[in-house]
Amino acid sequence: MKTVLITGVAGLLGSRLADWIIENQPDFKVVGIDNLSGGYKENVHERVDFINLDLAHEPKKLEIIFQKYQPEYVFHLAAYAAEGLSPFIRQFNYDNNLKATAGIVNECIKNNVNRLVFTSTLAVYGHGEGGVFNETQTPAPIDPYGVAKYACEMDIQIAGEQHGLDWCIIRPHNVYGIKQNIWDKYRNVLGIWMFQHMNGEDMTIFGDGNQTRSFSYIDDSLEPLWNAATRPEASKEIVNLGGIEEHTINDANLILRQIIGAGVAVHHEARHEVKHSIPTYQKSIDILGFQHKTNLREGLTEMWKWAQTQPTRERFVWPSYELDKGIYSYWKK
Numbered sequence: 001m002k003t004v005l006i007t008g009v010a011g012l013l014g015s016r017l018a019d020w021i022i023e024n025q026p027d028f029k030v031v032g033i034d035n036l037s038g039g040y041k042e043n044v045h046e047r048v049d050f051i052n053l054d055l056a057h058e059p060k061k062l063e064i065i066f067q068k069y070q071p072e073y074v075f076h077l078a079a080y081a082a083e084g085l086s087p088f089i090r091q092f093n094y095d096n097n098l099k100a101t102a103g104i105v106n107e108c109i110k111n112n113v114n115r116l117v118f119t120s121t122l123a124v125y126g127h128g129e130g131g132v133f134n135e136t137q138t139p140a141p142i143d144p145y146g147v148a149k150y151a152c153e154m155d156i157q158i159a160g161e162q163h164g165l166d167w168c169i170i171r172p173h174n175v176y177g178i179k180q181n182i183w184d185k186y187r188n189v190l191g192i193w194m195f196q197h198m199n200g201e202d203m204t205i206f207g208d209g210n211q212t213r214s215f216s217y218i219d220d221s222l223e224p225l226w227n228a229a230t231r232p233e234a235s236k237e238i239v240n241l242g243g244i245e246e247h248t249i250n251d252a253n254l255i256l257r258q259i260i261g262a263g264v265a266v267h268h269e270a271r272h273e274v275k276h277s278i279p280t281y282q283k284s285i286d287i288l289g290f291q292h293k294t295n296l297r298e299g300l301t302e303m304w305k306w307a308q309t310q311p312t313r314e315r316f317v318w319p320s321y322e323l324d325k326g327i328y329s330y331w332k333k
Contacts, residue, residue: 001029005071008078010039012180020222031069043179055100066107073229075117076104082187086145088321097148105159115166117228122173124150131276135238168228173242177218178306183313194307197263207270209250216242217299224288240279244292268330
C-alpha cells in the first residue's frame, strides 16, 4: 500500500483528515505523528499507525519513520496555534512551529516525497488590505505565531526552488468541529465557550466582540485537503481554505447560546489581534474543489452534541509564561 504521513494526527485537522482518507482512499495506509500536547489519542482512528513523537526535539526518530514508511504525501498539520498567547511563549512558539517544520522539510527532501501539504494560517496576513485576505498579498503578520508560520512558508518555497520539493501551502481559517480540543484555555474560541458553559462559567469575549471571522466546519475542508496533495493544479500553490461567511464574535456567541438554550456572555479587555478577517475563497473552489456546505449554526449544532458526550478533562493552563510583561488580566496567574 502507498503511505500518507500526517503530523498532528490527534488534533482536529489531523484526526478528521485521517478518518476521511481511511474511509475514502482505501489504497493508502495512514501513518500519524503527534506528541499529544494538544490532541488526544482517543481522536485517532484505530487503523492509523500512530507514533508518539515530538517533532521539534526528536529528529533522529523522525528520520527513521520516513525511512521506514517512505510516504507518498506528507500533511504537516502539527502546530500550537495560539496567536494571542504567542507573544508570551516565543521560544515555545518557534520551537513547535518553525523548528518542527524544518525537520519535516528535511525529511521530505531526503525521501523524495511526492508533495508536502503544509497548513499555515491566516495570521500571516496581519491586518490584510482593509480586512480582506487575498493570496496575492505580501504577508505582514502582527504576532509571533504568524511570523513562525510565514517563515515556514518561505522555507518550504526555498526547498522547492533549491531541492525540487513539491508543495502546497494551505491557509485555513477558524476551523472548528468534532474532535476539536475544547480544553485549552487559550485557543479555539467556540470550544472555549462550550467548555465554559459546561463548567458553569460565563462565556468570555475579548473587547467589543465586533471582530469578524470566517468560521470553517472541518468536514467541508477534508476532501480539499486531499486534493491539495494529489491534484496537479495544486502544485506550488498557496490557497486560503474554509468558510465563506463572516460572523462577528458576538454573533457567533449568540448562535451558540441559542443552540444550547442558555449561557451568559461577558466582555473582557481587548487583546492585540486582527479586527477583521475576511479571506478570499475563489482559489480554493477552482483548485481544490472546495464547497461551503455547512453554515455556522449547523456546524455548531453538531459540535455541541459531540461536546456533551466528551469525558471530563482538566482545562489546560500554562503553569508559567516565558514573558509576563503585558500579559492580559484574564491570563494572569
